[in-house]
Amino acid sequence: MVRPVTAGTRGASIRDVARAAGVSISTVSRVVNGTAPVAPATRERVEAAIEALGYRPSAIARQLASRSSGTVGLLVPHLSDPACAMVAEGVEAAARARKLSVILCQTGSCGEAEHLVRLAELRVAGVVVVASEPDGEEPRDGCYRTLAGEVPLVLAGTGAGAVRVDEREAGYLAAGHLLELGHEKLAFLGGSAGSTVVRRRLEGIERALREAGMEYGSTLHLPGGSGFEDGRAAFGRLARREDRPTGLVCVSDLLAAGVLRAAAEMDLGVPEDLSVVGIDDVSLSRCFSPPLTTVARPLRELGRLAVEELVALMAGSEPGTCELKPELVVRGSTGPPDGREEG
Amino acid sequence: MVRPVTAGTRGASIRDVARAAGVSISTVSRVVNGTAPVAPATRERVEAAIEALGYRPSAIARQLASRSSGTVGLLVPHLSDPACAMVAEGVEAAARARKLSVILCQTGSCGEAEHLVRLAELRVAGVVVVASEPDGEEPRDGCYRTLAGEVPLVLAGTGAGAVRVDEREAGYLAAGHLLELGHEKLAFLGGSAGSTVVRRRLEGIERALREAGMEYGSTLHLPGGSGFEDGRAAFGRLARREDRPTGLVCVSDLLAAGVLRAAAEMDLGVPEDLSVVGIDDVSLSRCFSPPLTTVARPLRELGRLAVEELVALMAGSEPGTCELKPELVVRGSTGPPDGREEG
């Protein structure tokens, strides 16, 4: 068995290759990087030497000499949150396509400050910050303070981010769908009342209401978290009301799952007695019973675009903004309010 | 607005600090690293200079000079797979605790070879490879060939990995639970027939059968994938059989979700007509209807231990192995075969 070498016995360096090929190190550098033309014969000798010695250029030395690390930082709350994981997936894929390496940092269980310091020392070319969905608000002063003016940074996913989802549209789509089915009383469940994302979703809902000629300006909002238990709790509170809405828009799919469960526990049929629509379209929402109708947020794409924006920033562009359109995905958790179409 | 500097106007270097403090760079190095005693007075001057100049040591230069990058590579199939994401979460957390940075690489949609090359050039101190659950088999020759003898590498999650779950126990727990409830006909759904993980789970199931005094040696196994649709398909095939088993062990929670759906579509009640147990306990399995009984694999812990093993390897230890115990999590998808305890 080959013992892994920890250090010292490191592989061949550019100098070894140069010596073996009988050329100077610059020539080796040139054939490796294609920086300048090299005579076919010389190139072959060099390539042979590289092959023979198993030479692998040191990215570290490269970074030092060229003062540019081909790496970016990725700050994400928790990978265990499916929505975050999705964005991260998009970021990694896009970065790879751009030949950038990504350094993964989870900020959920620690101050992001320490990560930021490390990233700064690593001289990352840029940073993508994924906001904790759907709460994350405010331009993350912490980030800006530490890195602003040092490194391009793009905030993704939050209402204030450079790359975000059109949250008004998300609310509009969800409410529009419910209204079209005939629901007249709607409610929005979960999310912190003050957050930009929630505010925009409510605006979208009210626009739908207005367009449908319904009363508006006071959509019922039961604020709270965005998890499964928050959904159960929210529905518990809702169910007690005399004028229980029949069309529910949830701040996230996870919360919607909690609502589904609570409804089942109270023997309320979905969608016969109650229609529920989530927001996100995480991969498991089709696994719920009934499969969840939801407004899909293009999370992977969001990650991809965050990298594109970052690359633009690194190239010197002025900061821009882009807003992705969400899409309605109709599955089984929504139907007419009286269950008239029940099979 | 502060314009991000792309390069050139880089922050202060150790030399700038030395000059500002009126000392030599070695002294600065010493106060920064605590490498050797420094006179209190000098130290203060240096620290003041550091603060004043906003000096941030270059990890890159440090890595080059000390020939050791404090980074590890993390190879994971897809972050969108909740199980992988969970392992990744553990890896990042453990690495952070060890002051290691992790470079994220998704191998699902590309050859891992290119990632490995990049990681080798980056001179990572080690690599954690997360097997694609639950298929990933074989010691990943690709990895070994590229990195063996160059960098410590630990395989996590697969049957052959250095850090893995006791899959026999997983099968045993699932089957034991079903048997205890009174089921007599069991089946195992999904997973490739040849994989070590699946083989071990089947062994565990048969041990449970044996201990219960049942016939064994021929547990029905319907191989296939491990996704939601695979679950629907598998159950479709199963339902056609005259002697349909009433106790189903699924290769993954996702597949179990598919089984749940298929059963619902055929108007079979779970757990009255059919008991289903998954494996993994991804966070959303409690959101299914009924909530899924499952064998939890300590995935986050798996990631953590993979890093510990890696650190040991980096320190020169001989390769070791550790096997984590899974745990049964009883929820609502299992019950007596005749539904006698139905509420």
Added chain:
DNA sequence: CTGTTAGCGCGTTCAG
């Protein structure tokens, strides 16, 4: 087309 010469920013001896 090719070799020489400077650094990149820092750790690390080795003399004071």
Added chain:
DNA sequence: CTGAACGCGCTAACAG
């Protein structure tokens, strides 16, 4: 306790 000097592995002008 401190400073000078060398080198990590490579890129980037410059001269040929």
